[in-house]
């Protein structure tokens with residue numbers, strides 16, 4: 001299922017990117033060097049980190065998209081750079097645990 | 112572009128002023144390798160290892176430089192800085208060991224996983240470090 005579709009199913013907001021990436025797994029962690037070596041290509045990555053470094057990590061780890069949970073804010077600079085790098089950035093009021101639990105229903109139902 | 116017998120050399124300066132831009136060199140190398148037709152798995156290994164070295168040069172030193180050499184056999188990445196050096200290399204290689212400051216930790220760094228990640232994702236890794244002079248990390252991934 002595409003990132004855009006998962007976002008739709010969970011009523012999450014797409015801030016940047018086209019959401020066209022295929023989501024093949026789910027991952028959540030905030031330690032960047034942990035994420036970069038443990039997240040898999042195609043994962044929907046949920047993190048409360050909202051600094052610019054998450055964009056480099058996302059593109060180097062080939063994750064499908066980034067989800068900012070619990071109303072974590074994305075500032076102008078983050079939005080601008082994410083747009084530039086064509087990274088799909090999603091925002092939601094849901095908790096990380098809830099995003100993972102709910103999204104897994106849709107991603108698994110497709111396998 | 113295509114991997115020929117010719118050696119491809121790339122050079123990037125790693126700037127420590129724009130902390131948030133760290134990773135630019137790794138991203139650029141990742142793109143180049145993909146364009147050259149290197150397998151996605153190999154590209155990811157190089158990208159992760161190089162990113163960790165690049166970030167360390169920014170966080171723990173005052174920036175530095177990256178030199179990349181691509182041949183049909185291997186990709187070699189050399190990251191050098193003129194920072195404080197690493198006093199105890201054995202300790203630094205342990206997963207979880209970190210001297211990252213609180214402000215850097217707040218950005219999500221400081222898990223103490225950078226050097227272990229470099230080791231894990233490369234075929235060969237060498238660290239040449241001298242107190243007060245700097246650190247040079249050499250990363251080799253075979254194609």
Ligand SMILES: Nc1ncnc2c1ncn2[C@@H]1O[C@H](COP(=O)(O)OP(=O)(O)OP(=O)(O)O)[C@@H](O)[C@H]1O
Nearest residue numbers: 033167171196203209210220221222223224225226
């Ligand atoms: N280029 C460097 N110059 C000086 N010290 C370094 C350098 N690279 C690593 N170190 C030292 O080695 C320690 C371990 O490095 P490592 O990359 O494994 O973890 P980290 O950078 O602290 O955290 P993480 O990489 O998980 O964000 C660092 O905390 C620092 O003390």
Ligand SMILES: [Mg+2]
Nearest residue numbers: 163167225226
């Ligand atoms: Mg590090």
